[in-house]
Amino acid sequence: MNTNQFFETLGLTKINFQLFLLSLGVIIVGYVLMALGKTYDVLSLYISPIILTIGYVVILPLSLLYKEKKNKD
DSSP states (O other), rough: OOOHHHHHHOOOHHHHHHHHHHHHHHHEEEEEEEESOOOOOOOIIHHHHHHHHIIIIIIIHHHHOOOOOOOOO
C-alpha cells in the first residue's frame, strides 16, 4: 500500500490537502501579523485574532471534513 492509497482509504483527496495547506498559510499569516503589530495596535488586537479564528475554526476543520459529491449517474 503506497501513501496515496493510504490517504484515499481515509477519505482524503487532493482538495483536502489544498485546503489544509491554505489553512496553514492563513494561520501563519495571522501569527506574522500579530508579531508585526505593537502591543495595543489594531493589527495585533483585532485583525490577527480574526484571521487566526478563521484559520483554526473554519478552514482547518473544512479541510478534514470536506468530501466531494459523487454523481448518481
